Amino acid sequence: MYIAGMGIIFNRGRGLDILEKALEDGWVNSGSVYGVPEEVLKDKIVLKDARRADDFSKMAILAAHDALADSGLGEKIKPKLGIILATAFGPHATTFRFLDDILNFGDAQVSPTLFSHSVHNAAVSYIASTLQSRGPTLTITQFADSFQQALILADSWLEEKRCEYILVGSVDQVGKVMEYIVSQKLKFAPDGKIRSFNFSKEPECIPGEGSAFFLVTNNQKDKKYCAISGVTSLKEKPDLTILDSDGFAGDESLYREVLGKGTLVSSCAPIFGSMLTLSSFSAVAAALMLKKQKFYASPVRENPHNLNLCVENKAGKINSISCLRYDCNAKSSIINLRN
């Protein structure tokens, strides 16, 4: 399937221009949590019918809207447009606010709006109503593999011709509860820097949030970026492998074992922060590199295992990029993109 458009919102802002600048600039210390600034979520036009939406839904709406707008396909594809949203944890900040309300006021006095927004599918409903799409919609929550599963399903829907175009993407957020869980179960990077190439058994992380969306189709004429040529297995040696070693899935020593000798390696985790749906963000960066035929330097350079790191921003011939992730059960998933 081909990528016809992309949209992204992350801690440094919204849009592909912001992403490109972030890739150029590399790592900057964004604090102990890489949250999306409140002002980034303000858009009176796109969000005019989503007044009640929580931040989780707003991030998803904006990224999905931008992916569709980026394609330039607009109104004509809406009757044939499906939506698949991947999320590792769903709108947990809203869910915990809802639970707090039950504790504080009793179950008869909780906000019905808060309840309706605690449902994982709320965000995709907002996207569908905001964009007035009329195809099938689904939300997938499968922790570390959510986005990969969403891609597999998107491919299947396109093959079955259930729809001609699909907005497939991810959204995840940070919140006080998430920060607490991370502080208890994982290790925070004390200087705000994720070191993706340390391959530690107890890696450090910086929780991040945001949303990344792709408009995908089997219509080659609509291809704007590249093709997603496969999910879950490495089919060929790519020109660049982006490691999603972000400290969020425990032991990262397996990354070292799977890398072939001389494989050119980078990681976008230090830019986006740690998220179980990080692969979707890395895939946007990869698609941008393939489109521009430009390598962006790895945002961190600590390289204790002498990998062949991508260390400078430079033009180059790129045919394929793979995004590799290991989950908490040491199971790998790979997203292959090629021109």
Added chain:
Amino acid sequence: MGDNKEQELQVIRRKLKELLVSHLSLEDIKPEEIKDDEILFGEGLGLDSLDAVEIVVLLQRNFGLEVKDMNQGRKIFYSVDTLANYIHDNKK
């Protein structure tokens, strides 16, 4: 006596406006911009049926008042003024 009631109503109106803005996510409106007699639903402030349910919860939580009869609710929910009067007259 009349002055006293008016003062109490003013306090209730101010609180109501703050609660409406924060609980109904009226991001572009400041509490002081809502007129006392502004129609809340449809034209005016533009609230809808989902907002009505939120206002029912808001009245329960903040003033201990229940609105069960929706015919009665239509009159009560007409404006900030009508809401404030209902709260003033029925507050426990």
